[in-house]
Amino acid sequence: MMKPRIGGALAAMTLAAGMAGPVAAADDTFKIGVITFLSGQAAESFGVPAWNGGKLLVDMLNEGGRLPAPYDQQGFGGMNIEVVVVDEAGGATKQVQEFRNLVQREEVDAVVGYVSSGDCLAVPPVADELKAFTILYDCGTPRVFEDGSYDYVFRTAAHATMDNVSLARYLKSRNFDVPSFAGLNQDYAWGQDSWADFTGAMTQLYPDAEVKTALFPKFGAGQYGTEISALLRENPALVHSSNWGGDLQGFLIQATARGLHERAQLALAAGDHVIPQLQDKMPDGIFLGARGVNGLAAQARGGELKELTDTMWEAYEAEYGTFPVQAPFRMWQALFGLKTAVEKAMAENGGTKPTSEELAAAMKGLSWDAPSGHIEMALADGHQAIQPNAIGTTKWNADAGKMELVDVEYYDARCVNPPEGIKSQDWLAQGFPGAQCD
Amino acid sequence: MDLVATILVDGLIYAGWLFIVSVGLTLVFGVLNILNIAHGSLYAIGAYASASLVGAYFAAGGQAFPYGSYVALILAAVLVALVLGPLLERGLLRFFYGRDEVLNVLVTYAVFLILEDVMKLIWGVNPYFVYEPYTLLGDVEIGPLFYVGYDFAVIAAAIVVGLAVWLTLNRTRIGKVVLAVIHDSEMSQTMGVNVQRIYLGAFMAGTFLAALGGALTAPMISVTPGLGVNVIIVAFAVVIIGGLGSVPGAAIGALLVGISRAASVHLLPEAELFIIYFVMAIVLLFRPEGLFAKTQVRKI
Numbered sequence: 001m002m003k004p005r006i007g008g009a010l011a012a013m014t015l016a017a018g019m020a021g022p023v024a025a026a027d028d029t030f031k032i033g034v035i036t037f038l039s040g041q042a043a044e045s046f047g048v049p050a051w052n053g054g055k056l057l058v059d060m061l062n063e064g065g066r067l068p069a070p071y072d073q074q075g076f077g078g079m080n081i082e083v084v085v086v087d088e089a090g091g092a093t094k095q096v097q098e099f100r101n102l103v104q105r106e107e108v109d110a111v112v113g114y115v116s117s118g119d120c121l122a123v124p125p126v127a128d129e130l131k132a133f134t135i136l137y138d139c140g141t142p143r144v145f146e147d148g149s150y151d152y153v154f155r156t157a158a159h160a161t162m163d164n165v166s167l168a169r170y171l172k173s174r175n176f177d178v179p180s181f182a183g184l185n186q187d188y189a190w191g192q193d194s195w196a197d198f199t200g201a202m203t204q205l206y207p208d209a210e211v212k213t214a215l216f217p218k219f220g221a222g223q224y225g226t227e228i229s230a231l232l233r234e235n236p237a238l239v240h241s242s243n244w245g246g247d248l249q250g251f252l253i254q255a256t257a258r259g260l261h262e263r264a265q266l267a268l269a270a271g272d273h274v275i276p277q278l279q280d281k282m283p284d285g286i287f288l289g290a291r292g293v294n295g296l297a298a299q300a301r302g303g304e305l306k307e308l309t310d311t312m313w314e315a316y317e318a319e320y321g322t323f324p325v326q327a328p329f330r331m332w333q334a335l336f337g338l339k340t341a342v343e344k345a346m347a348e349n350g351g352t353k354p355t356s357e358e359l360a361a362a363m364k365g366l367s368w369d370a371p372s373g374h375i376e377m378a379l380a381d382g383h384q385a386i387q388p389n390a391i392g393t394t395k396w397n398a399d400a401g402k403m404e405l406v407d408v409e410y411y412d413a414r415c416v417n418p419p420e421g422i423k424s425q426d427w428l429a430q431g432f433p434g435a436q437c438d
Numbered sequence: 439m440d441l442v443a444t445i446l447v448d449g450l451i452y453a454g455w456l457f458i459v460s461v462g463l464t465l466v467f468g469v470l471n472i473l474n475i476a477h478g479s480l481y482a483i484g485a486y487a488s489a490s491l492v493g494a495y496f497a498a499g500g501q502a503f504p505y506g507s508y509v510a511l512i513l514a515a516v517l518v519a520l521v522l523g524p525l526l527e528r529g530l531l532r533f534f535y536g537r538d539e540v541l542n543v544l545v546t547y548a549v550f551l552i553l554e555d556v557m558k559l560i561w562g563v564n565p566y567f568v569y570e571p572y573t574l575l576g577d578v579e580i581g582p583l584f585y586v587g588y589d590f591a592v593i594a595a596a597i598v599v600g601l602a603v604w605l606t607l608n609r610t611r612i613g614k615v616v617l618a619v620i621h622d623s624e625m626s627q628t629m630g631v632n633v634q635r636i637y638l639g640a641f642m643a644g645t646f647l648a649a650l651g652g653a654l655t656a657p658m659i660s661v662t663p664g665l666g667v668n669v670i671i672v673a674f675a676v677v678i679i680g681g682l683g684s685v686p687g688a689a690i691g692a693l694l695v696g697i698s699r700a701a702s703v704h705l706l707p708e709a710e711l712f713i714i715y716f717v718m719a720i721v722l723l724f725r726p727e728g729l730f731a732k733t734q735v736r737k738i
Contacts, residue, residue, distance in 0.1 A: 038563075039558060039563060039663065040663065040664060041662060041663065041664045043563045043663070044563045044564050044565060044662060044663075048563060187710075187711065213707060214707065215703065215707045215710075216707065216708070216710070217710065218668065218710075218711055220664060220665075220667065220668045221668065222655065222659045222665070222668065222669075223452065223455065223655075223658070223659075225448060225451050225452065225585075225589060226448040226449075226451075226452060226699065226700045226703045226704070227703055229444055229447075229448045229583060229700075229703075229704070230703050230704050230707070232582070232583050232584075233441070233444060233582075233583065233704070245662070246565060246659065246660045246662040246665075249565060249567075249659070249660035250658070250659040250660055253567075253569060253572065253658060253659065253660070254586075254658055257572060257573055257577075257586045257658075258577075258583075258584050258585065258586060259577075259584050277564075277565050277567065277660065278567075281567070281569060
């Protein structure tokens, strides 16, 4: 059990720092190593909300009976869940060492981690070398499984191609006229890849649309005055951005002050996570994605997952005083997937704690429900998830004093993710072969 | 609006901000002969302090007179200078005067790392916002483009800062004493100048200017951890172009970087980052000591 929570976290971090000897989990405890950003620029946007969501869910599972079926059984198959958390800051080399520490010294039963695509590319070969069951819960680069193949590594969230294909499909389904568009994305792999995905999708759906300009300010630039002038001068119908965190907040503050949102449609592929900070400073009418049916899009969805979503939503709001954005949703879908895999493996091995091999066999091709929708390990021979996505339009509700997402369009996982056996860029270039959108 | 005019306006706005964050760095180097890596942290602390102070101002009913928030911005920079200036200069840097310049760089880099964590301890990892001062001055329409009035206020602040520093150094008695210390600190001490006090004053002024840069930037961004990292890199480029220790050099360096960067964003966006360091490389190729630094005789 993780009570009190802060004390538990500190104790876990103390263990992670190596102040105690190796502590393998007993058979009645399932020990997870969680790696996410607790410091640095990605902490506020992704790492801390994800860890908050993870702590909350582990507490609820350990308590038992707080979640609707099929997640009402205590812990993982009756085992208590213990968590060791490690800060993801420091770069890929450090994370490989941290991973070895978790597996070899802490003897965790599974690792759940990684926001950074660089870390997601560096860790899997080591995970296979150590035969350590590992879930990549957040990072977006398609390259993990498009360029590699691993036995013990799984990614429980869809890769980033989905985000921008959904955004382009949203424009089409809303009959939005796009004679021209421009982009402002961060100058590193995430921003460059997102722009490539978006232009690839637009080439198929809007073949006549002209790309006015593609701007790639430095990560952490802060000042966007010149870029905003360039966008205003070019006067595109739409401005695409996959910026996140402080970069997105700064861009929105400066862009709205200069009226960019009134002269061009803003389309933010992953922008939902800045709503809690910006509130009514986030303009109305922005086309907004959340890298899955996460955050406000999940709350607005209803349907058969409403009870599960509402339970997590209300618990998160009660605990942290703000609503959950995309990061906790991705952590939840990872932990629900892990619980499903553990319990499936236990059903097959007679009820004992599963080995890494048993877990990997259970996880391969698995599907399960999460607040973000039905998750299927459908790609990369059962190691890469696909999931549904949603795009909506921001609208501030002055009476309620909160941001809402209106005109939300939901996309089936097989409509916005490539099918098995084809790389994302090829799928885009070939015009989405195999897409199932009806 | 003509493209050239747009580039000039954008370049001037960026250069104004760049000059404010760079001039303190060059001043500290000129007087103390220390390349202060912690300048970036002082900038970030200025941003956090102003976010806190402006937030407190509005929480205390400042909406009745929102323009008072500009006073809060400047006051935040003063507070940072009064607290951290003496703490760092008297508490640490004075022990390294006259030592190897590389050692001083390492010491200030260590201070930079420590202050980055101190900021997290004090302000946490969540962002701070103070939009109000950014929008108070309304819009300025230049041709078909709208600019925020605050951007031009930053240019005005840069001009005031530049003139104040230059006039103080060149038209006041204390300025002449500072120049004497820069020229030869040992001789100045022999002539009765309290060199330690000049060092302290110069470092506090440099700290104030760094914090002022952060304070003036805070209203247009979200103030988050890691803010100072990018600033110190571009500020170095500016002072190296202008010549370490030269105030006019910092101004010309800021203008060169600001305008060339703006031209790149409008004409060749792929080269936005490259252009800054390209300009620096070209300048160093022909003037290795920077545009305005005086060639110095080396003691062997």
